[in-house]
Amino acid sequence: MNTRNTNPCFLRPRSLAWFISLTMGTFSVQALAEDTVVVSADGGSGVEQEKAWGPSPTIAAKRSATGTKTDTPIEKNPQSISVVTQEEMAMKNVTSVKGAFNYTPGVLTGNRGSSNVIDALSIRGFSETNTNQYLDGLKLQGDNYSEFAIDPYFLERAELLRGPVSVLYGKSNPGGVVSLVSKRPTQETLREVQFQMGTNNQFSTGFDFGGSLDDDGVYSYRLTGLARSADAQQDMNKEKRYTIAPSFSWRPDENTRFDLLTYFQNEPETGYYGWLPRQGTVVGITRPDGSSYKLPTNFDEGEDSNKISRNTRMVGYNFEHSFNDTWTVRQNLRYADLRTDYRSIYGNGFNAATQQITRGSAVSDEKLNQFAVDNQAQAKFTTSQIDHTLLLGVDFQRTRNDIDAQFGTASPLNAVNPQYGDDSVTPFPNPYQHLNKQRQTGLYAQDQMEWNRWVLTLGGRYDYAMNSVYDRVANSVDHQNDQAFTWRGGLNYVFDNGIAPYFSYSEAFIPNSGSTYDGQAFDPSRAKQYEAGVKYVPKDRPVVLTAAVYQLTKTKNLTADPDTLNHPNASIQSGEIRSRGVELEAKAALNANINMTASYTYTDAEYTEDTNLKGKTPVQVPKHMASLWSDHTFHETALSGVTVGAGVRYVGESKGLYASGDDVNQNFDVAGYTTVDAALKYDLARFGMPGSTIGVNVNNLFDREYVASCYRDYACYWGAERQIVGTATFRF
Numbered sequence: 236m237n238t239r240n241t242n243p244c245f246l247r248p249r250s251l252a253w254f255i256s257l258t259m260g261t262f263s264v265q266a267l268a269e270d271t272v273v274v275s276a277d278g279g280s281g282v283e284q285e286k287a288w289g290p291s292p293t294i295a296a297k298r299s300a301t302g303t304k305t306d307t308p309i310e311k312n313p314q315s316i317s318v319v320t321q322e323e324m325a326m327k328n329v330t331s332v333k334g335a336f337n338y339t340p341g342v343l344t345g346n347r348g349s350s351n352v353i354d355a356l357s358i359r360g361f362s363e364t365n366t367n368q369y370l371d372g373l374k375l376q377g378d379n380y381s382e383f384a385i386d387p388y389f390l391e392r393a394e395l396l397r398g399p400v401s402v403l404y405g406k407s408n409p410g411g412v413v414s415l416v417s418k419r420p421t422q423e424t425l426r427e428v429q430f431q432m433g434t435n436n437q438f439s440t441g442f443d444f445g446g447s448l449d450d451d452g453v454y455s456y457r458l459t460g461l462a463r464s465a466d467a468q469q470d471m472n473k474e475k476r477y478t479i480a481p482s483f484s485w486r487p488d489e490n491t492r493f494d495l496l497t498y499f500q501n502e503p504e505t506g507y508y509g510w511l512p513r514q515g516t517v518v519g520i521t522r523p524d525g526s527s528y529k530l531p532t533n534f535d536e537g538e539d540s541n542k543i544s545r546n547t548r549m550v551g552y553n554f555e556h557s558f559n560d561t562w563t564v565r566q567n568l569r570y571a572d573l574r575t576d577y578r579s580i581y582g583n584g585f586n587a588a589t590q591q592i593t594r595g596s597a598v599s600d601e602k603l604n605q606f607a608v609d610n611q612a613q614a615k616f617t618t619s620q621i622d623h624t625l626l627l628g629v630d631f632q633r634t635r636n637d638i639d640a641q642f643g644t645a646s647p648l649n650a651v652n653p654q655y656g657d658d659s660v661t662p663f664p665n666p667y668q669h670l671n672k673q674r675q676t677g678l679y680a681q682d683q684m685e686w687n688r689w690v691l692t693l694g695g696r697y698d699y700a701m702n703s704v705y706d707r708v709a710n711s712v713d714h715q716n717d718q719a720f721t722w723r724g725g726l727n728y729v730f731d732n733g734i735a736p737y738f739s740y741s742e743a744f745i746p747n748s749g750s751t752y753d754g755q756a757f758d759p760s761r762a763k764q765y766e767a768g769v770k771y772v773p774k775d776r777p778v779v780l781t782a783a784v785y786q787l788t789k790t791k792n793l794t795a796d797p798d799t800l801n802h803p804n805a806s807i808q809s810g811e812i813r814s815r816g817v818e819l820e821a822k823a824a825l826n827a828n829i830n831m832t833a834s835y836t837y838t839d840a841e842y843t844e845d846t847n848l849k850g851k852t853p854v855q856v857p858k859h860m861a862s863l864w865s866d867h868t869f870h871e872t873a874l875s876g877v878t879v880g881a882g883v884r885y886v887g888e889s890k891g892l893y894a895s896g897d898d899v900n901q902n903f904d905v906a907g908y909t910t911v912d913a914a915l916k917y918d919l920a921r922f923g924m925p926g927s928t929i930g931v932n933v934n935n936l937f938d939r940e941y942v943a944s945c946y947r948d949y950a951c952y953w954g955a956e957r958q959i960v961g962t963a964t965f966r967f
Contacts, residue, residue: 288371288416288553290391291320293777294830295822301394301414303683303692304372304403305613305624310772311683311690313725313739315341315397315783317820321418323832324387326866326880326914328932328960330463332368332385332413335393337884338862340818340834341411342395345886345943346855348952349468349532352508352543353382358410359397359787360814360840360856367408370415371496371553372567373607374404378636378671380577381603383547384505388429388441388461389480389498391416397818398764398787399743401721402694405630405677409743409762409789410814417496420455420484421445426967427926433960437465455484468956469507469535471655477501490557496569500547509537510950512585512592513891515650516942517905517951520590528651532940532953536582536592536648538658546574565611575601580645580658584895584949591647596660599640599667607632624683626694633674640667668707675700690727692739695720700746700759717759719744733773739766747793752805760808762789777824787814788843795846811844812853828868832882836860847900852890855944857907859887866914876921878930880914891945908941908954910934919965926966934958 285291287300287307296318297309309316319335329335333344333354346355346362354366366382368375375383387393397411404412424446431439445457460479467474478500485493511530514520519527535541551569558564577599584593609630616623643662648654681694702715725739741764747757768783792810796802817837824830840856842848866880887907893899916930938957945951 288391289419291318291322293824294320294323294832295777295779295824296320296392297772297779299394300372301369301396301412302400302403303626303681304611304628305626305681305683307683308772309779309781310729310733310735310770311685311727313690313692313723313727313737314400314741314766315768315781315785315818317341317395317397317781318822319393319395321387321391324390324393326830326878326916327864327882327912328914328934328962329387332387332390332393332415335387336395336413338832338834338864338882339395340820340836340860340862341397341816341838343855343857343860343886343889343944345952345954346946347508348943349955350507350509350952351474352384352505353377354384354413356413357855358395358408359785359816360838360853361408361410361787361789361812362855366413367411368413368415369404370549371417371551371569372414372609373551373569374632375571376605376607376632376634376673378603378634378673379601379638379640380543380597380599381573381575381601381636383571383573384500384502384545385415385498386461386463386476386478386500388443389418389459389478391418397783398739398766398785399721399741399762400723401698401719401743402681402696402723402741403679405632405675405696405698406700406719406746406759407743409745409764409787417480417482417498418443418457418459419494419496420457420482422447422452422455425457427964429962429964431463431960431962433465434958435466435468437463437958437960439463453486455486457482457484467506468533468953469509470533471535471537471539471541472507473504474506475502475504492553492555494553496549496551496553498547498549500545502545502547505543505545507535508543508579509535509541509581510946510952511536512582512650513903513945513948513951514585514587516953517891517903517945520650521587522590522651530650530953532956534653534953536594537580538645538655540578540658541580542576542578544576548572561614561616563613563615565613566608568608569606571603571605571607573601573603573605575599575603577601580660582648582949585650586647589647590649590651592650593647594645596643596645596662597640598642599638601636601638601640603634603636605632605634620686622685626679626681626683628679629677630679631674631676634672636671638667638669638671640669642667665708670705670707672703672705673701688729688731690729692723692725692727694724695722698744702746702748704748713748715746715748715756717744717746719759719761734769734771736769737767740764741766745789747791747808749806751807752796752798752802757793757806757808758791760789760791760793762787764788779820779822781818781820783818785814785816785818788812792845794844794848797846807846809844810842810846810848812840813843814838814840814856828870829865830880831863831865833863834861851892851900851902854890854892854902854946857887857889859885859907861885864912876918878914878916878918880916882912883909884912885909886943889944891951892947894947894949903945903948905942905945905951908939908943910939910941910954911936924965924967927964929961929963931959931961 448454515530679696766785771780794810796805864882943954
């Protein structure tokens with residue numbers, strides 16, 4: 236029986252009754268059967284202890300490497316971090332990376348509404364066009380319309396590190412980073428097949444196989460695959476995805492591990508990627524007879540010929556070798572190739588007089604390839620009474636994207652009485668044919684020092700970043716070379732009972748392309764954050780509670796040149812954005828029956844310096860968000876094997892921005908919303924199929940109609956409608 240991934244809250248009877256005990260030092264479930272299994276939240280005997288790059292025995296993961304690049308307990312990390320385990324994603328039937336963070340504080344997942352084409356997020360009030368995701372320690376660098384999208388079924392965990400972290404990763408979003416950990420080969424036999432069927436003609440088949448290839452466990456493998464298809468919420472759009480991820484592990488001894496990790500994904504259709512005007516979503520459209528009309532939530536402002544397809548191929552490895560108790564070396568390496576075919580007619584405005592959505596067109600054929608490597612040397616030693624975990628590293632990443640694009644205008648579409656079928660476009664005079672190159676080399680050092688209950692983390696990094704754009708039409712090249720030093724310091728005090736107050740300072744830098752009207756290249760924008768908080772991670776219980784307050788400021792932000800008469804459409808670098816907030820999170824396996832997650836977010840973001848936006852709130856940043864989820868598993872009753880779960884999410888009022896007209900650069904309100912999710916699952920162990928389950932998930936249970944967010948007055952996004960999905964998972 237496979238126990239490595241087993242959560243005590245979801246264990247089922249195998250052949251005899253289960254004896255459930257909760258002791259002061261160990262949370263365990265013992266099977267009174269022919270062969271005894273013991274699962275302990277504190278890493279007791281009989282179970283492999285949790286590792287930062289592996290599964291967690293409960294939903295309350297206690298270790299992470301995202302914030303330090305070393306295997307570090309959550310309570311000793313000097314920044315706020317959340318871990319969403321595979322168990323939690325499976326319980327909530329998560330189908331996108333951004334969906335994994337629906338119940339996580341500090342992050343807005345509704346940047347693109349119901350669309351899952353890219354995993355766009357807003358973290359602590361900051362968002363970027365390209366996502367800020369890392370897979371197995373290496374960045375998935377996007378460019379233009381080329382964005383990587385990893386399916387959650389292939390992940391062991393998804394983590395969110397809030398705040399600047401350039402000290403470890405170089406150029407990055409000041410709000411934080413998303414770090415994903417792939418499923419790895421396992422020495423224990425794993426055989427899983429999954430079937431799904433749901434609303435919008437959703438059908439899915441997945442499998443997950445793994446185990447040792449020899450008696451000694453030197454060689455092991457994992458083979459995970461998935462095929463999924465569904466109709467998108469918006470008419471005329473479909474989603475199709477076919478993914479397979481073979482991986483192989485070589486462990487010649489207890490000190491050496493080499494994992495070959497691959498990922499191949501074909502997406503012939505990725506779904507809807509448009510937007511709708513404020514009129515018809517946030518407010519109604521006034522008909523000639525004076526009545527008000529809102530666009531249906533399945534409305535598509537494009538055409539049937541719209542298409543976004545992607546083909547992703549990634550090959551890489553993680554290598555680790557310990558020479559002795561002091562020195563360990565690691566190398567993470569990956570080559571990725573992404574082909575994107577983007578063809579879209581989309582809305583870019585609304586004419587109230589004619590009730591027409593004005594439309595533009597974009598066609599882009601892109602070929603992106605990326606190489607990334609991260610070399611690390613870790614030393615654990617003691618000087619006097621101070622224990623050190625020293626990390627030295629050098630990483631390099633190179634991204635190249637060949638873009639062959641053409642932009643233009645398309646015919647308008649009547650919002651009240653749409654007539655589709657005219658996908659003719661008028662192209663702009665010059666095509667957009669660019670070769671974009673990005674490179675980054677970083678040298679970093681970090682020391683985690685422990686003395687008694689004190690943990691001091693200090694780190695510094697120097698980066699060399701280069702961006703270049705070759706315009707094939709104009710036969711010109713624009714180079715941008717930047718150098719930046721960033722550092723971080725954090726202090727934790729860890730009490731014996733698991734309470735750990737902390738304080739930290741961290742920095743980030745973000746390169747800016749282009750130059751001022753006078754031709755002076757822009758410096759990188761800078762960000763700095765002060766954060767204080769407290770964490771509660773008891774050793775004897777599967778509980779993680781965190782609370783954080785912070786102030787995050789981004790400087791040297793691009794803003795409009797005030798001399799609009801002589802310098803039209805030019806920018807200067809004097810903008811500043813400040814975000815202050817409070818974040819609370821709880822994850823707990825309360826007992827052998829009940830799991831619970833809860834969160835609250837308060838975010839106060841403002842343009843503190845800007846030519847046009849000073850005093851305004853950034854778009855898509857709710858001031859308040861909250862969530863609560865709980866699931867209950869029944870044991871040794873008439874309902875034994877049944878799990879019932881429910882959750883509620885609240886997203887408060889946010890802001891959009893007028894892009895034109897008399898109200899240009901003014902905010903408008905987007906109402907808040909509350910949605911309810913539910914789950915019902917049944918374990919098939921009593922039918923002789925331990926580990927197998929059937930169940931149903933319902934997202935947006937009451938089919939709440941809401942606008943998830945607005946970017947501009949021409950770009951608002953309907954939230955996801957009610958979705959019902961049945962899942963059958965069989966392990967054998």
